[in-house]
Amino acid sequence: MVRKIIRKDFDFTVDPKEIAYYEIGILTCVVLGLLFIILMPLVGYFFCMCRCCNKCGGEMHQRQKHNEPCRRKCLAVSLLVICLLMSLGIMYGFVANHQERSWVKRTEKLAESNYRDLQVFLNETPKQIDYILAQYNTTKNKAFSDLDGIDYLLGGRIRDRLKPKAIPVLDEIKAMATAIKQTRDALQSMNNSLKSIDDETTQLSASLTTVRNSIEGSLNSSDCTSDPARKICDSIRPGLSNLGSNHDTTQLPSVDRELSTVNDIYRTDLESLVKKGYTSIDEIPGKVGNQTMAVIADVKNAVDSISSNIMDVSQSIPIEKVLLEVSHHVNNSYSYFHKELPKLEEYDSYWWLVGLIACFLLTLIVTFFLLGLLCGVFGYDKRATPTRRGCVSNTGGVFLMAGVGFSFLFCWILMILVVVTFVIGANVEKLLCEPYANKKLLEVLDTPYLLKEQWQFFLSGLILKNSSINLTFEQVYRDCKGGLGIYATFHLDNVFNISENLNIEEQTEKIMKELENLNVNIDNIELLDKTGRKNLEDFAHSGIDAINYSMYLKEAEKSPTKVDLLAFASSLEAKADQLPDGKLKQALKTDAQNIRTIHHQQVLPLQQSLNTLKQSVWTLEHTSEKLPEKVSKIIASLDSAQNFLASNISSIVIGETMKFGRTITGYFEYYLKWVLYAITEKMTSCKPLTNLMDSVVNGVLCRYSTDPLNLFWFGIGKATVFLLPAVIIAVKLAKYYRRMDSEDVYDDSCVSGTWHFTL
Structure with a gap:
């Protein structure tokens, strides 16, 4: 009807x-x-x-x-x-x-409240648009920050891709350089210990011979011919043969030749050569930063061009025009309401x-x-x-x-x-x-060609100037009630398509092309030069692995003397105490004291030298164990790592450069998606419009007027x-x-x- x-x-x-x-x-x-x-x-x-x-x-x-x-x-x-x-x-x-x-x-208060909401809605919408578009500066600053930090972002990524292959080899070479130094020190200590043992053994043999001769002289004196001295002297004579040195230094050859060879190897300073390898890897970010300065400037110019494009788009969005028209109708309606308000009050009083x-x-x-x-x-x-x-x-x-x-x-x-x-x-x-509560009234208003014979859909003809677009009262009410943005609710993409106008694909392609011009040259990385390689080979053939370390250890583990001098001296002194007082007793006690002195002054230093020799031999034996195989394995790993750098560094540079470019362009693609979502879904929610409709129909017409009227009758x-x-x-x-x-x-x-x- x-x-x-x-x-x-x-x-x-x-x-x-x-x-x-x-x-x-x-x-x-x-x-x-x-x-x-x-x-x-x-x-x-x-x-x-x-x-x-x-x-x-x-x-x-x-x-x-x-x-x-x-x-x-x-x-x-x-x-x-x-x-x-x-x-x-x-x-x-x-x-x-x-x-x-x-x-x-109550209607006046409700009108005031809705009018304030609409004014806020109309005034804040341009600010929201400006805010959303101004967030491009945040994106641009992030991109500029990454571009300025390309040395660590791009160069660092390239360095991190090369490190797993290069650093372990350099660490092994560095460990071998440390082993060379330890070998030189051990050989030096071993050589010094051998000389000390030779000198100390000779001196010990001489001292013990002198003491033994002195004891034999005392035992051959006339004081040992009569009892009870004779029996005591006879008991001392058999042990004199053990009073001597236990080492034969002629069986321990010198290691001067090996020490000379290792000293020559050590002078090459393999550790400094390894540091150059580390430095060549660590210098990659700096090289990238120095070689990309010009290209980065071009990329920044391309990013700035996107900024000017977005500013042009912000001025072309028709939302403000729509809002101005809405604001005009709202202000006129509000003025008319206040103009007719006295009449309403008069009729209401009647x-x-x-x-x-x-x-x-x-x-x-x-x-x-x-x-x-x-x-x-x-x-x-x-x-x-x-x-x-x-x-x-x-x-x-x-x-x-x-x-x-x-x-x-x-x-x-x-x-x-x-x-x-x-x-x-x-x-x-x-x-x-x-009908308004169950939305049937809106269905009636959405009837094609109803409110205006020439327009299929009244709202689209009124707002979008194109009545063929399916824009209905029911859909607008539902979307606005759900808090959807005015752009999506009123299908403003038919008037101004933000997706097309904010399409920064051309600019991002330009950025990618600029980044493809990055010519990062880091092909001249050499982990270890020929001198360092020769140094390793010389160390492998230095001969330290051919030394008979067991012979040295066997000799070093021997006691310095054939008999324990302290025990011998105590025994001699005890037997001397059994003799009657006289020259013989005094002479034997003197000899016992001399033996103790020899033990403290000569045997103990000799034992220390033997211990030092033993420690040096252990170090050399551990270092020289399968030394050629170790060096060969290190050189093989070095060749493998060097070949990997030579064959893969270009592809790594290109791949990481593309990733860096996608990261930069990804900022703008994400920004564009966010802008589209914010403008179409969240920005300028038209909920105040549905609130106004609900206030007029549900509030004023139904709750404030009709409900009291029905209660009255x-x-x-x-x-x-x-x-x-x-x-x-x-x-x-x-x-x-x-x-x-x-x-x-x-x-x-x-x-x-x-x-x-x-x-």
Whole structure:
């Protein structure tokens, strides 16, 4: 029906029937209301006429009945319940009237809030665009930082790719250079130890020979010819043969030749040559930085050109134009609202006054009924006859009849008000509020060619100037409600495609081409030169592996003397103590002391020299073990690493350069994706627009206006309808409270079994 009405295709012969069928419930209630409006005044008129003619209960005479107390109480309770129900409806009316009174003020506050939100939305949108596009500087600074640090980023990556092959070999060569130094030191120590052992052994042999000759001289003296000295001297003689050196230095050849060879090898300073190999690897980042300065400057220029392109794009985005148009409509609407606000307040005050009068009329009627009940119940005297009822009871009856009179006077007017508000409120709720809540109203508005015959889709024709684009009210409402950006919601890509205009593929290709011009030359890396290689080979053939180290160890492990001199001296001294005092005893004790002196001054230093020799031999034996094989393995690893550098360094440089270029361009590709996402999905969320729509329809039209209006007719209508039973009960109940003009008199005489009543 709405579509037909908008299209002006409404058939007055057919369509009203469909509308009547759709509105059958509302029309039924309206007919009942109209019957009430028509019949109540007529009934009141005839009722009044009948009462004036002492009909319809107008006669001031009450018939006495057996169940009178019960009837009176039931009628009073019924009227009280009806009055309470009417009071509840009147309360609804007062509440609804108060809400209607404040709807203009609430609407004004809601309008102010929505207007502020829209202003923030309109003002912040350009700032958000500028912020998003300004983030390019962050991306550019990051790219510049990487370009400035190309020596460590690109050169460092190349160096790290070469290190696993080069560094282990250099470490092995460095360890061999340390072994050469240790070998030279060990050979030097061994040679010195051999000389010391030779000299100390010769001196020890001479000293021991002198002591032995001295002892033999003492034993050959005349003092040893008689007992008991003779037996003691005979016991000393056999041990003198052991008093001598235990070493033959002629069996330990010198290592002067090997020491001379190793000294010649050591003079080459293999360690400094290895340091050159380390340096050649560590200098790669510096070489990369020095060789790429010109290319990096060109890349930076290409990056700056992207910046100028983005600034041009930011000025071409049509969002600001759309927002200016929206802002114009918003400002005009807000100005019109404030212009019409005084009229709304005036009309609202009229309505409030009408509603207040209606509520007070009903309150007055209910008050009469309640006062009538109050006076009637508390003023009623069961012992008083109908003609002798008290003043209070009679007043209660009068109040009840006054309530009846006011009911007939005003109920039809109240019902007119109820019918009008019911028709307006029910139709607005049914035709606007409910369809808006379930989005059927938006579906109606999205009907093609409905709002404008030339436009398939009204919104796309209004905003995008192209009505063929599928842009609907329902989709816009859903997207805005979900917080989607205005660009995606209104399909602004049909007006200005950010993806195409922010396409930096050409610039990134230019950056990659510039980076391909990087000519990094690091092919001249030499881990070890020919001198170092020869040094290793000479060390392998130095002959230290041919030395008979077991012979030296066997000789070094021997005791310096054939006998323990300290034990020999103690034994000699003990035997001398057995001799009688004299020259022989004194001479032997002197010889024992000399032996101890020889032990401390000559044997101990000789033992130290032997230990030193032993340590040097162990070091040389460990170093020389499979020395040629070790050197051959090192040289093979060196050749392998050098061949790897020669054959792979160019591909490594190219590969790492491409990775570096993809890293730089990746910053801008990621920035572009982020810009597209931010502008299309997150930036300038149009949620304030849906908030405005919800505020106008759900807030102002439905919650602030229609809901109080529906509550008003429900409350007032409920109270008005309950006037019907209230009037009937009040008329019947008034008979029991009012003072009558006549009453029934009972006679106790009975004729033929029946009672005779007289008046």
